[in-house]
Every structure is written in structure tokens, then in C-alpha cells.
Amino acid sequence: MHIVTSIPQARALFDVLPRPLGxxxxxxxxxxxxxxxxxxxxxxxxAVGASIFVxxxxxxxxEDLDRYPRDLEGDCAKLARAxxxxxxxxxxxxMYPEGFSTFVDVGAMGTTFEGAVRPTHFRGVATxxxxxxxxxxxxxLYLGQKDAQQTAVIRRMIRDLxxxxxxxxxxxxxxxxxxxxxxRNVYLSPEERAAAPSLHYALQAIRLAMASGRPKVxxxxxxxxxVSPLAQLEYLDVVDADSFEPIETLRPPAFVIxxxxxxxxxxxxxxxxxx
Ligand code: PAF
Numbered sequence: 006m007h008i009v010t011s012i013p014q015a016r017a018l019f020d021v022l023p024r025p026l027g028x029x030x031x032x033x034x035x036x037x038x039x040x041x042x043x044x045x046x047x048x049x050x051x052a053v054g055a056s057i058f059v060x061x062x063x064x065x066x067x068e069d070l071d072r073y074p075r076d077l078e079g080d081c082a083k084l085a086r087a088x089x090x091x092x093x094x095x096x097x098x099x100m101y102p103e104g105f106s107t108f109v110d111v112g113a114m115g116t117t118f119e120g121a122v123r124p125t126h127f128r129g130v131a132t133x134x135x136x137x138x139x140x141x142x143x144x145x146l147y148l149g150q151k152d153a154q155q156t157a158v159i160r161r162m163i164r165d166l167x168x169x170x171x172x173x174x175x176x177x178x179x180x181x182x183x184x185x186x187x188x189r190n191v192y193l194s195p196e197e198r199a200a201a202p203s204l205h206y207a208l209q210a211i212r213l214a215m216a217s218g219r220p221k222v223x224x225x226x227x228x229x230x231x232v233s234p235l236a237q238l239e240y241l242d243v244v245d246a247d248s249f250e251p252i253e254t255l256r257p258p259a260f261v262i263x264x265x266x267x268x269x270x271x272x273x274x275x276x277x278x279x280x
Contacts, residue, residue: 006084011095020142024050024052026144028056032188033080033188035084043147045175056093058094063126069189093141100136110131114248117249119273120154130158146170149174151273153246176277193268208275257278262274
């Protein structure tokens with residue numbers, strides 16, 4: 006396995022890998038959810054590339070860029086064991102050199118839910134993913150379902166910009182109590198960790214209620230009571246999986262989505278209704 010930090014080195018190595026080339030972009034702090042993406046890419050592709058880059062442009066000034074967990078050595082060891090061929094781990098200066106000024110604007114889809122709370126987030130995600138795709142030039146991009154709105158924004162961007170790249174969404178990995186695996190789970194205190202799966206239970210309650218014919222508004226009102234009083238609930242909704250616009254009936258493809266703060270930690274979760 007090779008670890009490269011410069012764009013010319015990365016291009017030289019990615020260009021000669023066997024095809025199809027699968028690509029797993031990450032911000033490091035890897036858990037089983039990331040490794041599931043690599044395993045899937047390994048099973049489907051001739052070679053697998055990954056990136057480790059904590060992308061500053063997707064964090065607002067008041068967010069956790071500085072304290073975001075970083076463990077480059079441990080992450081590279083995990084990716085090597087999972088079968089990655091080349092890791093691209095650039096510095097912020099490499100990705101955003103002096104004078105950098107071009108961003109990808111993802112339109113209205115980037116302004117709701119996560120985009121309403123984090124107004125510049127999806128612009129940063131779309132920009133860095135575009136740059137990474139131009140450097141790695143993969144055949145298939147592997148993304149985790151955990152960040153449902155991110156999957157919708159990136160799939161739309163790839164379609165709108167005619168990028169010749171397939172996208173595979175890999176189901177969320179969960180702890181035994183249902184909590185979605187996330188690099189941010191390490192921030193939770195023991196009390197917050199115990200309360201955190203309640204977001205998942207609320208989403209399950211919405212799915213169950215709507216599947217048995219209850220109107221969305223009632224299903225969501227009842228599910229609110231499932232979320233731990235320790236949490237500050239931000240949103241619960243049901244959206245179309247492609248447009249990410251709210252829908253009133255539970256039909257595939259859709260996501261039941263939710264976000265809540267447990268102390269200082271924002272957690273997201275969703276259920277994928279794929280028929
Ligand atoms: O999901 C993430 O870890 C990031 O948003 C991504 C896709 C690697 C872009 O920085």
C-alpha cells in the first residue's frame with residue numbers, strides 16, 4: 006500500500022491501478038462504517054483508493070475543525086488491513102493553496118436540514134469531492150448512507166456536472182444498541198452515549214407508524230417523545246432520497262431523517278426506505 010501527500014504523486018499512482026477503481030473519501034478517525042465502504046469497494050473493484058483529509062471548507066468558524074479527531078497512522082493501518090491500494094492524505098495547503106477561490110455551489114438542496122444549520126457545509130463538501138474526483142479519477146465513488154443529505158447532494162452534483170463516475174451508497178453500520186457509527190461519537194459523555202440511540206428509535210417509530218397508515222405529522226409528533234430529554238432535537242422528517250424534499254407518504258426511495266444535539270455533539274441518523 007502507498008501513502009501519498011502530493012497531487013502529482015497521487016495522479017501517477019492512481020492512473021496505473023487496475024480498473025475499475027473504487028474510491029472512498031474520508032476525513033479519517035475511521036470506524037467500522039468507513040471500513041464497510043472499503044470492503045464493498047474491494048469486493049466490486051480491481052483496485053481501491055482512499056483519501057484522508059479533514060476538509061476545512063466544510064466546517065464553519067464555530068464548528069469542531071480543530072478538535073475533529075485525527076489519527077493518521079492508525080487510520081492508514083486500518084485502511085491497509087482493509088485492502089486499500091493507495092491513500093491520498095494531502096495537507097490543507099495542498100488542497101487549498103494561496104489564491105484558491107473556486108467553489109461548487111450545490112443550489113437549494115444544500116440549504117435545507119443540514120444546510121440550514123450549516124450554511125456553507127455542502128459547498129465545502131461538493132468542492133472537495135470534486136477536487137478529489139479530479140485527482141483520483143475513480144470509476145465508482147463509495148459513500149456512507151449515514152450522511153444521507155451528503156449522498157443526495159453528491160449524486161446530484163455528479164449528474165449535473167456530467168462526471169463519468171458511478172456512486173454506490175453503503176448502508177449505515179450501527180453499534181449493538183442501534184447508535185449509528187460516527188467519528189463524532191467519541192465526543193459523547195457516558196450519559197450522552199446512553200441517550201444517543203434514542204434518535205434511532207424515534208426514526209424507527211416514524212417508519213412503523215407511517216407504514217401502518219398514520220399521517221406523517223402524527224407519526225413525527227409521537228416519535229418526538231421517543232427522543233431522550235437529554236437531547237435537543239433539531240429535526241425529524243421524511244424526504245425523497247433523490248431530491249431531499251419532504252414527502253408525505255412513506256414510499257421508496259426515501260429517507261426518514263433526524264438530527265439532535267447531545268450536549269455539544271450533533272448527531273445525525275436516517276433510515277433508508279429503498280423498497
Ligand atoms: O463524509 C465525509 O467524511 C466528508 O464529508 C467527505 C465526503 C470525505 C468530504 O470531506
